[in-house]
Amino acid sequence: MAVKILTIKEDILGANEEKARRNRGRLDKHATLTVNVMSSPGAGKTSLILQTINRLKPKTRIAVIEGDVASSLDADKVHQQGVPVIQINTAGGCHLDANMTEKALNNLPLEEIDLLLIENVGNLICPVEFALGEHKKAMLLSVPEGDDKPYKYPLMFTEADVVLVNKIDLLPHLDFNTTAFNQAVTGLNPAVKIFQVSCKTSEGLEAWFLWLEDETKQMKNRQG
């Protein structure tokens, strides 16, 4: 049975890669920097996105795709910020894929969007296996999850362009070894950027905002 599953998965991934390339072509054409935001459930993806909209909206035209197994709780929160948002419900599926993303892109005015944030389904495993067409992958690890996660979920940490270590306001109440965590992550992924943040207190978020602004600017320059 193991072999059978593997074969099916390769077919799905191959078809997904092809569609992701097409999505990326569309996003490139409009110079819409697209970031795939991934984490475990409850690590703070929606809070990060809301903080990012709040801080960057004055200069940057933002849109959001929200992925969830069920509900539109997150999309409702984003909608209140007055930016375009599409909710994808996967009906049990544990990740977004390029096909779902394409359907969302069809419903967004890409020519008017500088930065597209895609909040993936809460899951540290499968989302990173399915390209959506994004330019960058950002993942959150919240400190209550523990500093051993890079060893247990290595692919996500290996593929991320940015790791945001969130909920650092809780560090005094937890046994989380930041040095050991950072070493484990850079061991897997030497080029990764690691930002220590609290979406609750806003501590450390400025580095993330600057990185996003810089990447958005580079995207415009490449296309311009």
Place this chain on the structure above:
Amino acid sequence: MAVKILTIKEDILGANEEKARRNRGRLDKHATLTVNVMSSPGAGKTSLILQTINRLKPKTRIAVIEGDVASSLDADKVHQQGVPVIQINTAGGCHLDANMTEKALNNLPLEEIDLLLIENVGNLICPVEFALGEHKKAMLLSVPEGDDKPYKYPLMFTEADVVLVNKIDLLPHLDFNTTAFNQAVTGLNPAVKIFQVSCKTSEGLEAWFLWLEDETKQMKNRQG
């Protein structure tokens, strides 16, 4: 593509159910109460299992199956407690299945085990879709994940026999509405048992231990 995935999934699930029934038959024969322990990454499954071994070992013969994408960190911790443990690495797979469980059962002395705890892969979505042959499903939700999770991951909360709300020692530092959470869970699953616990301070764990002891005893009585 959506239809194609669904079809594949049904085939996998059908074959899995059949194998899970056979696993359950073996466990019934030996009167080995088997509990499938599920949660997001870092919610406290391993801590719960270590606490349970520590408390019940004097009267109950326990064994553990550890499921992880990679590493044997958790199995090493369990091994130090002196109980039989099998580590399954799924090599990227986001859940255990009945086939993997069968292979682990082949390596355990079931006739000498009263209670088998299976720590599933850290994931709030897929593990609950794949029966292993277990008698009971226990899930943990750690309070830093947020009280909205029953709306976003409804199947896990609907299928669980027990929901352990873990890390309640952090409640003073978080906005977690216990009443709203409990209402959401019982709305999905009126028969569920909810235990408020801290695996760090041991608060509230006694109710979980009593439930496990009672279920283990009932299992023996049924088979005896």
